[in-house]
Amino acid sequence: MWLDSLDFNSIALFLVLFILIADYVKNRNPPNYPPGPRALPLLGNFLDFDPKFPHLSFSKLAEIYGNVFSFRFGSAQLVFVCGYKMVKEALVNQADIFVDRPFSPIADRFYSSTGGLFMSSGEKWKKQRRFALSTLRSFGLGKSTMEQCIREEIEYLQEEIQSHKGEQFRPAGLFNNAVSNITCQLVMGKRFNYSDHRFQTMLRYMAEAFHLEGTMWAQLYVSFTWLMKRLPGPHNRMFEDVVKIHEFISEEVENHKKDLDPSNPRDYIDSFIIEMKNTNLAYCAMDLFLAGTETTATTLQWSLIYLIKHPEVQEKVQEEIDRVIEQNRLPTMADRANLPYTDAVVHEIQRIGNIVPLNGMRMASKDTTLGGYFIPKVQNNSTVGVHVLKVYKDSLLPFSAGKRVCLGEGLAKMELFLFIVGLLQKFLFYVLDGEELRTDGVTGATRVPHPFKVCAKVR
Template identity: 35%
Template sequence: MVSLTAASVVPVSRAMALLSVGCLAAALMAYLLVRQLVKQRRPPGFPPGPSPIPIIGNIFSLATEPHVFLKRQSEVHGQIFSLDLGGIMTVVLNGYDCVKECLYHQSEVFADRPSLPLFKKMTKMGGLLNSKYGKGWNDHRKLACNSFRYFGSGLRLFERKISEECMFFVDAIDEHKGKPFNPKHLVTNAVSNITNLIIFGQRFTYDDRDFQHMIELFSENVELAVSGWALLYNAFPWIEYMPFGKHQKLFRNAMEVYDFLLEVIKRFSHGRVPHVPRHYVDAYLDELEQNSGDPSSSFSYENLIYSVGELIIAGTETTTNTLRWAMLYMALYPNIQERVHREIDSVLTNGRAPTLEDKHKMPFVEAVLHEILRFCNIVPLGIFRATSQEAKVNGYTIPKGTMVITNLYSVHFDEKYWNEPGVFSPQRFLDSSGNFVRREAFLPFSLGKRHCLGEQLARMEMFLFFTTLLQRFHLQFPPGTVPTVTPKLGMTLQPKHYSICAIRRQQKVPNS
């Protein structure tokens, strides 16, 4: 009898244990579900928005052409509305009036960065681009601005360096002898070298395989950073422990890039003389040494790596994609290209190389470049921002720390400021006399305290590369082909791969 009783007790105990574990798991799931649903409740006075799906919110709405989706939603909910990105309450700004009100009139309020798990994982909210608004960001931005001024766009000598890179660029194109080629590789190399001169004091050759690989990883991460997996990671950071998903590729790429940058920084800081900086890396190391005893200082080797990487990608992506779109649209609109040729030839007599002083003499070239930036929307959603304090906009209350998306695409397609915005027309930047005119609702470099610090340099590069290219070549597609103008989605909108023929024009041009 005793043995029977003992035998019957064991199964009951196991059943009870399993039941207890099941109850605990169910309770935990219920708690997490309720916690998630509470996070998804809109605060009082918060802007309205599209209805979210429980748990995941509106994440999947941003899977394809998010800038277009957000502009359409603004027609339903107004210029300022909210999204639920898996419990991350987000405000979206649409249209020029709304963006100007927030980024210009309330610049400091909208100058922070959201504390997203992705940013924390990638840069620990340090460096320059993704750092929180405060002393650390101010110190890093001031150093970067001074470096761009002292080693770059503030120097007359630097214009000559850009012109030299332009010649390397067109000579490399000339090697294709008018046959079809994909311009992405050459454009990316040429543009990145301008930033490299400021950061490292030296350019990289177009066949430097290590640097090429790093740029490719950067470009891939620009796409992955706004993929569905990245958005899911921000909402549910525990998926980091899943062995699959594009977010894992993003993290691997970042680690490989950081290792490479560390070696490059060591190489180019060799022979450094304190307080006699040759480039940005030297200037940063000076700041690091000067602030070594200050516990509040944000200068560190780790933030140096993050800052260098961010400056390289920021200085490369926008200008590279602008020039790639410009080449595509010149071939797509040969009549516009012909007018560009005529203007260049009339100003650059005897085939002399272009200079920045020629800019005001080429209003149509300026109009074309501005229309490329407007129409192609290189960075359609800018870089995500956050409120540094509670904000009041259009009668709504936005709590401190709320993530903010600025839909710059909606600014450049704002019917209030642009006539037929869906039509590619450089003429909109010219007056009746053919003079170039600036347009108010033109914000490709964003606005406010977080606007692009390399804007002046980017404008210099775009003009000199574009005029040098069109001075020497006529651009056309291979016979029987017309590439798509549907962009490749990511943090930037870049053209999908295309081939083009650069035919040497019958004109005297300067030797390399």
């Protein structure tokens, strides 16, 4: 009996030692690797950050370890880069080295190994990005035709807000409707009514997927994929939501094929069917739809929060709008040069809103250095990568930088300016006495405000 107990204890001790040694060998850092907090076996640094405010946790770590530091989620080794100088070094000066995405278990399951438009790499990504830019430009991206689409959508949005007759309403859904319709016009050649049930359902799936992708559940899936695939939890809804969004886009693709005129493409989907001829269309269109809606709509939400919390700023913006545009016409992009204070407020909302504090993952395509530290080349789809933390105290980088700079930057800037001016031109926004708007936000793939209601008084 005593011998059996000794054998069991010996085996258990051996297994523990084996796991510890294997973990050390597997995750041993090369010489001159960026410093970081000491990692626990198997778990890594899960206990060293706040899952509700990860960007703040990483900012604090940057103060301790510098603007280039390492961090470990499970067995996934990451390098965080922050501060304008180092971000520019990685994304601009070494753009060719840090342009590709590392392997992601989430992206692999999202896109069925195709990579879509934003998670693909190499020649596939270059070809798809070039095509997306040229096609969207041909259908109005950055042109007066798209400006006119936004101005028309402003009128729909104004009518919807006015229908509440000064009573409280939640702006989040309305902003999602309005901004998404701009992307729909580019990608699908049409807009949807705000009451369209199918459209509204898809937007809810999109919002939930974006939130879950930035939570601890998603990070656990990345770090312990083999286990999380088999466990219940919110992470499963993330994948279910993406399937539903993909189905929505796929239906639009099939409808386009039924009445396609190869000599007269109507939108991005038509052009993709004609020119690209591959099965990645629905995923690329889905990426444009997701990215083109969530970020701009969320920024508009933050704009209301900060303008209501600072009524003197809202009043000064409206004074400038009244002086330059008055009330008899909608704003145009030509007005921006004559609205310097308003334009500065839009930029400040982007800065303080900080809706994408963590940039998309990058990987090193060859051995290099950042800030004097060694960054090894990623091999065999390992999870070693470079994660860029955008710290805004040095410079404003809401659309990232380098070769993967947001391809919708011009459209987003146009939307933010025109929507904000169009709303403040028409309404005075406020909350009921005794109510307080929160500014801490909920961090997912984007940082969104806590649900809130506002009132709008016609000016």
